[in-house]
Amino acid sequence: MALCRLRSRSQTPMADQMASGEGFGLDCELPVPLDNPRQLFAQIPQIPNLEVYFQNTEDIVKLLLSGDLDMGIVGLDTVSEYGQGKEDLIIVHNALGYGHCYLSLEIPKEHEDFEKINSVMELSQMPKWNEKEPLVVATSFPKLGQKFMKEKGLKHVRFFSPKGAVEVAPKMGTAHVVLDLVNTGETLRANNLREIDGGIALESQAVLVASRKSLLYRVGALGTTHEILKRLEEHLKAVGQFKVTGYMSGSSFEEVAEQVFSQLTLSGLEEPAIHQVFHRRDGEMVVDSYAIDICGPKELLDSPVQQQLRAMGACRVQVSQITKIYDQVNSKWQELRSKLGEENLSKLGL
Structure with a gap:
C-alpha cells in the first residue's frame, strides 16, 4: 500500500502536459516516467512513497471523497461541479499554471430566436421562457449551471446532460443553448455557436486537490504533500x-x-x-x-x-x-496548514 497516492486525469490535454513534463512534471523536477503512452500508472523516483494513476476527472473527485485516493490533479471546473459542499475535499494549490479554460454560455449563431441576443441579461429577459417552456441548457456541469443561472436571474431553466458532446445539442433540437468549457474556441465555432456578454460562469485551470482525512490521518501523506508543494512553488514563482x-x-x-x-x-x-x-x-x-x-x-x-x-x-x-525561486516561507503550505487547522495538526503531532 502506498503511503501517498496521487492521481491525475487521463485522455485529456492536461494529462498530456503532465506526462510530457509540462506543468507538474519535469519543470518541477518530478518527472512522471511512462514507458508506454497507454500506461495509466507510474511512480516518481524522487518521492518513493508516491504512486501516480491516470484517471477520469469525475472519478478522481469521487475517489477522493470515498477515501480511495489521497490527492489528485484536476481542473477547478471538475472540483467545483462534483465537490460542491464537500468538507473533506480541500484545494491544496489553486493555480498550477496549465489546463486553462473557462465555462461559458454559448448560443446558436443562426437561429431566429437568438439573432438579437448578445448578453445573458438579454437572454434572461426573453418572454418566451416560462414554467411550461423553460430554457433548455445542454451541459456536463448542471450544478454549476444551476448556480450560474440563478445568479443571472434566469428562473425558468432545465438542464440536459448528455453523455457525449454537448455542442451539437442545439442543432439536434435537444437544447436551446450550451454551457461548456472553452479553451481555444474552435469547437464552438465549428458547431455554429457563439459566446455572449456576461456568459462566463467559471475560470478554470489545473489544481491540486486532496482528501482532508488522508492529509490528517494517512501516515506520510502530509509530508509528501509538503514536498510536492515546495517543488511546485519553487517552479511556479520562477515562471516567466x-x-x-x-x-x-x-x-x-x-x-x-x-x-x-x-x-x-x-x-x-x-x-x-x-x-x-x-x-x-x-x-x-x-x-x-x-x-x-x-x-x-x-x-x-x-x-x-x-x-x-x-x-x-x-x-x-x-x-x-530563472528556473527556481526559493522562499523561506511557502505561502501555500501555510494556507494548507490553516485549512487543516493548527489545533488538529498539533493534536496529531504534525
Missing part, C-alpha cells in the same frame, strides 16, 4: 522570470550603485544586486569590476535594461532564465 547580469568597472560599491540607481529604469523589477568580481593579478586577489544582477519578467528586461547597462559602460551583458 529572467535575470540580466551586466559587468562594469568601478572603484567602489557606492560608485557603481549610484550609477545603477540613477540611470536604470527599474519600475516593476526587483532591486538590483551588486557583487564584487575578483581577479588574480600578480599573485594577488583584486577587485576591479562589479556584476549587477537584475531580475524580473522578460518583457521588462529585454531591450530597455540591456541597452541601459551597455550605455553605462557594461563590458558584458548576460541574460538567463
